[in-house]
Amino acid sequence: MALVSSRALTLGAVLLLAAAATCNAAAKTACPSRTGYQVFPDMRYGTTSSLSTLSSMAAAESACRSDSSCASFNNLGETVHGNVALTAAVGVCVYMKGICSAKSGYTAYNHTTILLVHPGEITSGSHSASVETACNANENCPGFSVTVSASSGGTFFATLGKIKSLSFAFGQCTYLKDNLQGYTCPPKYGYTNMYHTSAEGVEGAEGSASGDMSGGAAEAEMSCKVNPKCTAWSTDGKVQIGGVGKLSTEEYGTCTYLKDACPPMAGFTAYADYTDSTTAYSFQDKTLCVADTYKQCLKDATCQGFDLMRKFWTSKPSPTTYLLGMCTYVRASGY
Ligand SMILES: *[C@@H]1O[C@H](CO)[C@@H](O)[C@H](O)[C@H]1NC(C)=O
Numbered sequence: 001m002a003l004v005s006s007r008a009l010t011l012g013a014v015l016l017l018a019a020a021a022t023c024n025a026a027a028k029t030a031c032p033s034r035t036g037y038q039v040f041p042d043m044r045y046g047t048t049s050s051l052s053t054l055s056s057m058a059a060a061e062s063a064c065r066s067d068s069s070c071a072s073f074n075n076l077g078e079t080v081h082g083n084v085a086l087t088a089a090v091g092v093c094v095y096m097k098g099i100c101s102a103k104s105g106y107t108a109y110n111h112t113t114i115l116l117v118h119p120g121e122i123t124s125g126s127h128s129a130s131v132e133t134a135c136n137a138n139e140n141c142p143g144f145s146v147t148v149s150a151s152s153g154g155t156f157f158a159t160l161g162k163i164k165s166l167s168f169a170f171g172q173c174t175y176l177k178d179n180l181q182g183y184t185c186p187p188k189y190g191y192t193n194m195y196h197t198s199a200e201g202v203e204g205a206e207g208s209a210s211g212d213m214s215g216g217a218a219e220a221e222m223s224c225k226v227n228p229k230c231t232a233w234s235t236d237g238k239v240q241i242g243g244v245g246k247l248s249t250e251e252y253g254t255c256t257y258l259k260d261a262c263p264p265m266a267g268f269t270a271y272a273d274y275t276d277s278t279t280a281y282s283f284q285d286k287t288l289c290v291a292d293t294y295k296q297c298l299k300d301a302t303c304q305g306f307d308l309m310r311k312f313w314t315s316k317p318s319p320t321t322y323l324l325g326m327c328t329y330v331r332a333s334g335y
Pocket of ligand 1: 036037038039097098099100101108109110
């Protein structure tokens with residue numbers, strides 16, 4: 001085991017707390033995907049003059065598909081044309097029409113830019129081809145970002161440094177190299193992305209283990225996905241079963257993915273560590289397994305939510321009572 005400096009240790013501890021705090025406060029919506037669109041969960045449109053409200057999500061989706069000037073629709077049944085700004089909003093799924101052309105060796109993120117730990121670590125250019133060539137030629141370049149329609153100027157740069165996160169940017173395409181996962185830290189569904197962080201297990205604690213997968217990142221990702229007891233995996237091939245003992249930050253070349261405490265259920269917002277102790281539930285069926293609880297609620301149009309105690313609500317639950325280990329799922333509009 002590598003020794004970490006006390007600075008890294010302190011940062012690691014702070015990050016652990018930060019992650020825990022975010023998880024408690026955070027509600028995460030699992031937005032079902034739509035072909036040809038990139039989904040931005042828990043976001044809504046900011047101030048825009050081009051918003052139309054249709055009768056349903058299905059109506060908005062079909063109107064947007066058949067209108068080339070439509071940029072986006074959401075599960076509230078809204079469509080927008082022209083420039084789109086987004087702000088945070090629990091339970092709203094924004095579908096942005098794909099704008100990026102595919103490039104081999106890269107994954108394209110629509111309406112996305114790259115934020116860097118050190119903003120200056122870039123090679124800028126005045127058009128797409130030059131920054132793409134620069135990134136291809138430099139094995140330390142994790143990716144590049146370009147303005148798609150640059151009629152009025154634009155932003156073109158190849159990254160040379162540490163990526164802090166990806167961020168929404170209307171009209172911008174970000175391309176991340178597929179073979180540099182430890183440096184690009186691509187987003188993963190159902191996980192919190194800890195950029196440039198490695199993880200260690202809880203030594204000697206019962207029911208916990210920390211292991212290296214021989215197949216590296218891909219095998220670690222797969223083995224974490226299929227094991228409900230897995231709490232995290234890293235691109236260095238490590239898998240954590242049970243608690244994560246320590247996160248070490250500033251480990252350039254390793255990304256760690258912390259599994260969401262509540263497994264994502266498509267069409268629902270998950271509230272981790274919260275329950276609703278006031279709204280009356282309609283019934284409880286303790287014999288159901290979790291997957292069947294989800295299916296039962298999904299297929300019943302009157303079901304507005306459920307929790308891990310197998311309670312079902314016909315009026316929207318409002319999970320505001322702290323209960324460690326609980327997951328409460330609230331149906332998002334339109335699904
Ligand atoms: C971006 O949009 C394209 C369609 O233009 C789509 O194929 C691709 O999957 C989208 N990217 C993401 C990350 O969703």
